[in-house]
Amino acid sequence: MINKDRLLNKFISYVKIDTQSDPTSDSTPSTEKQWDLANKLVEELKEIGMQEVSIDENAYVMATLPANVAQKVPVIGFVSHFDTTPDFTGTNVNPQIIHDYDGKDIVLNQEKDIVLSPDYFEDLEQYKGQTIVTTDGTTLLGADDKAGITEIMTAMEYLIDNPEIRHGKIRVCFTPDEEIGRGAHKFDVDKFGAEWAYTMDGSQIGELEYENFNAAGAVVRIEGKSVHPGYAKDKMVNSMYIAQDFINSLPRLETPEHTEGIQGFFHLSSIKGDVEETVLEYIIRDHDKKHFEARKQMMRDLVSEICSQYERDCVKIEIKDQYYNMKEKIEPVMHIVDLAQNAMEEVGVKPILKPIRGGTDGAQLSFKGLPCPNIFAGGHNFHGKYEYVPVESMLKATEVIVKLAELTAKKYE
Structure with a gap:
């Protein structure tokens, strides 16, 4: 015993x-x-x-x-x-x-x-x-x-x-x-x-x-332009608003609190920012390898889309695989x-x-x-x-x- x-x-x-x-x-x-x-x-x-x-x-x-x-x-x-x-x-x-x-x-x-x-x-x-x-x-x-x-x-x-x-x-x-x-x-x-x-x-x-899960971590860095708010018209670019657009563009129901079993997700684990720069940290998870790769590509495509809207490389992403x-x-x-x-x-x-x-x-x-x-x-x-x-x-x-x-x-x- x-x-x-x-x-x-x-x-x-x-x-x-x-x-x-x-x-x-x-x-x-x-x-x-x-x-x-x-x-x-x-x-x-x-x-x-x-x-x-x-x-x-x-x-x-x-x-x-x-x-x-x-x-x-x-x-x-x-x-x-x-x-x-x-x-x-x-x-x-x-x-x-x-x-x-x-x-x-x-x-x-x-x-x-x-x-x-x-x-x-x-x-x-x-x-x-x-x-x-x-x-x-x-x-x-x-x-x-x-x-x-x-x-x-x-x-x-x-x-x-x-x-x-x-x-x-x-x-x-x-x-x-x-x-x-x-x-x-x-x-x-x-x-x-x-x-x-x-x-x-x-x-x-x-x-x-x-x-x-197949697992990866992603760090999204968003660059803004800080200008005195009294003189900011057509000059200031608030990185936190761009971050908000990025966050809202990912599938809202594909997050940990809305998924179970073998369903994958994007999880925003950290956000730190001000007008000049905002950094988002995500973890990406999916049991299916093809879906996993598609999730990573979705984030890359979203970065490209936002950069094209602002006509400059204001968003950068680094994705690292963690385990399979x-x-x-x-x-x-x-x-x-x-x-x-x-x-x-x-x-x-x-x-x-x-x-x-x-x-x-x-x-x-x-x-x-x-x-x-x-x-x-x-x-x-x-x-x-x-x-x-x-x-x-x-x-x-x-x-x-x-x-x-x-x-x-x-x-x-």
């Missing part, structure tokens, strides 16, 4: 360490504070008896659980990231533990009247009677993806303490900077040495994903998804196969030669103050890792 209190205490110790990443930094990891948890994980891996524990100059942590079977079994891996999103503060995380959740509103912060309510977050209803970890309403929680780290660490310790469970060689890796799209950039696939792996980075219990849909790399090796599905069923979890409306390290790793589907870690409402995770979901995710190790060895007997 996996010790619930031990798992919970481990998780709490991780989320209290601030590991927020920074997209404006060029270093790896992007913030020095990510080293705090990375180094802690190195020591804990050694303490529980993992072998070949290493941390490189970019804070990628790797370790090995040696096989305890004689037959040849493919090396499998488990991956999670230790950074948290820059979208919301992760400083001074103060988790609240709700035992035997009664299904009603959870007051996160009475002073600020911040309430986690099942009336708005319907998923809460399925966790009645369970232990739920929430924020105090002033920070995110960090279950994305410290829940995944907790589950991998706990599963490895359980396998070491229970050698009667037969398994092949297992590799684990904890990465920096996933939240800013760089988690796999300096991941040494050859050093990792696994035939395939699983990211423990999904949301609700049962999620199993091998499809994700891993489905094309997973489908040729679908047995690795089948194994995960079987593992879930054997521990009493109903698999929910669905496309990711986002991305994981696994998307980039799959294109680097390491097929890497995504398994639930249990958290909900990532990247904000309403984030929470049921401890029972984390326990089940840990059981899935253990069962996957066991089933993989059985498959190759």
Whole structure:
């Protein structure tokens, strides 16, 4: 039996360490504070008896659980990231533990009247009677993806303490900077040495994903002309008005708040401007590769159209691809998804196969030669103050890792 209190205490110790990443930094990891948890994980891996524990100059942590079977079994891996999103503060995380959740509103912060309510977050209803970890309403929680780290660490310790469970060689890796799209950039696939792996980075219990968005980021720079407003007639060009035209020219209903499933979108994530210059930052997402390319072309065409209206190059756009849909790399090796599905069923979890409306390290790793589907870690409402995770979901995710190790060895007997 996996010790619930031990798992919970481990998780709490991780989320209290601030590991927020920074997209404006060029270093790896992007913030020095990510080293705090990375180094802690190195020591804990050694303490529980993992072998070949290493941390490189970019804070990628790797370790090995040696096989305890004689037959040849493919090396499998488990991956999670230790950074948290820059979208919301992760400083001074103060988790609240709700035992035997009664299904009603959870007051996160009475002073600020911040309430986690099942009336708005319907998923809460399925966790009645369970232990739920929430924020105090002033920070995110960090279950994305410290829940995944907790589950991998706990599963490895359980396998070491229970050698009667037969398994092949297992590799684990904890990465920096996933939240800013760089988690796999300096991941040494050859050093990792696994035939395939699983990211423990999904949301609700049962999620199993091998499809994700194709993703790109776009920066639109709009140049205006600033003139004293008292003498501006026929001279001033307000870049913010041009920005408004650009924004309104994109399909209004193709935004995150109006789409679901495999529907793509344009997401305006940042706008900064004055009369002289306005900068728009977008993310572009679509599961379908042709639609993805069409979205990027639509933005380029819009830039050209606006420039022609003003008869000068007043708008410039830079688009950078970030990651691609891993489905094309997973489908040729679908047995690795089948194994995960079987593992879930054997521990009493109903698999929910669905496309990711986002991305994981696994998307980039799959294109680097390491097929890497995504398994639930249990958290909900990532990247904000309403984030929470049921401890029972984390326990089940840990059981899935253990069962996957066991089933993989059985498959190759």
